[in-house]
Amino acid sequence: MVQSLRRYRGRFAPSPTGPLHFGSVAAALGSCLEARRQGGEWLLRMEDVDEPRCQPGAALDILRTLEALGFTWDGPVLYQSRRKARYQEALETLKNAGLAYPCACSRKDLAGAATALDGGPLYPGTCRHGLAPGAVSRAWRFAVDDRSIAFTDAVQGHYEQHLARDVGDFVLLRADGYFAYQLAVVVDDADQGITHIVRGADLLDSTPRQIALQQALGFPPADYMHLPVAVNAAGEKLSKQTLAPAADTGQPVATLLAAWKFLGQICPPELGDASLEDFWRWALREWQSENIPRRRTRMPAAA
Numbered sequence: 001m002v003q004s005l006r007r008y009r010g011r012f013a014p015s016p017t018g019p020l021h022f023g024s025v026a027a028a029l030g031s032c033l034e035a036r037r038q039g040g041e042w043l044l045r046m047e048d049v050d051e052p053r054c055q056p057g058a059a060l061d062i063l064r065t066l067e068a069l070g071f072t073w074d075g076p077v078l079y080q081s082r083r084k085a086r087y088q089e090a091l092e093t094l095k096n097a098g099l100a101y102p103c104a105c106s107r108k109d110l111a112g113a114a115t116a117l118d119g120g121p122l123y124p125g126t127c128r129h130g131l132a133p134g135a136v137s138r139a140w141r142f143a144v145d146d147r148s149i150a151f152t153d154a155v156q157g158h159y160e161q162h163l164a165r166d167v168g169d170f171v172l173l174r175a176d177g178y179f180a181y182q183l184a185v186v187v188d189d190a191d192q193g194i195t196h197i198v199r200g201a202d203l204l205d206s207t208p209r210q211i212a213l214q215q216a217l218g219f220p221p222a223d224y225m226h227l228p229v230a231v232n233a234a235g236e237k238l239s240k241q242t243l244a245p246a247a248d249t250g251q252p253v254a255t256l257l258a259a260w261k262f263l264g265q266i267c268p269p270e271l272g273d274a275s276l277e278d279f280w281r282w283a284l285r286e287w288q289s290e291n292i293p294r295r296r297t298r299m300p301a302a303a
């Protein structure tokens with residue numbers, strides 16, 4: 001625990017690229033119950049920083065789905081699309097500290113690069129020490145240190161990455177003018193005073209990058225808990241791309257119970273005809289984070 005002196009504040013940060021599916025409901029449920037059980041607050045943030053990938057109406061649809069499932073959050077919803085000036089300010093801080101540099105490389109230029117942990121190209125550092133004469137800056141990158149970053153995840157345990165070897169200098173401001181998720185999420189978590197980050201384990205390998213940015217920007221550290229991610233029979237993460245169906249709000253308790261089971265929680269027989277209020281009252285009492293399976297992916301049980 002690194003945050004013992006600050007009051008617990010958690011969050012759920014969906015990207016409005018489509019309707020909320022089962023996997024996101026499980027992440028929302030886990031982060032909400034963990035925050036409430038710790039007597040903390042639970043905030044909501046719409047991660048619409050990648051505007052070309054966002055779908056009109058999806059943010060509102062997500063809010064309605066969460067409401068229909070009985071979630072309640074603290075304070076106003078934060079929208080990343082309205083925070084560009086703040087991200088720019090953070091980028092300026094990094095530039096002034098000599099930790100961000102302009103990059104002229106196109107995707108084609110990086111075609112021969114080694115593969116990073118996330119499957120993308122491991123940036124070979126072409127522009128790290130200045131642009132070639134006549135080259136035009138397309139993006140801004142973070143200059144990573146040649147060191148390991150380790151943390152202890154509350155579910156997944158010890159996790160360590162050597163940024164220079166595993167990830168390389170990553171993008172802060174993209175060639176299309178949008179800020180990268182890695183920068184936005186770090187600035188937002190700090191500005192919202194988030195002490196505990198509970199989210200899907202697909203983001204475990206983003207965490208060292210985020211810790212490096214937090215440190216570079218002088219933000220306080222957070223505690224992390226990465227939940228198993230829901231995958232389909234082919235092992236693919238449920239998402240709009242894999243055609244995951246929208247969460248069923250017609251039977252809210254059944255949907256929540258499926259997410260509850262997915263998170264390894266014990267299901268009582270008496271909840272068969274429970275109301276939404278019954279479910280939440282009961283879930284807050286019975287939630288045990290120790291029961292969350294220590295694995296990065298999991299298939300939901302058949303309905």
Ligand code: GLU
Nearest residue numbers: 013014015047185199203
């Ligand atoms: N917006 C991200 C997603 O929907 C989550 C980011 C986070 O929780 O840090 O996958």
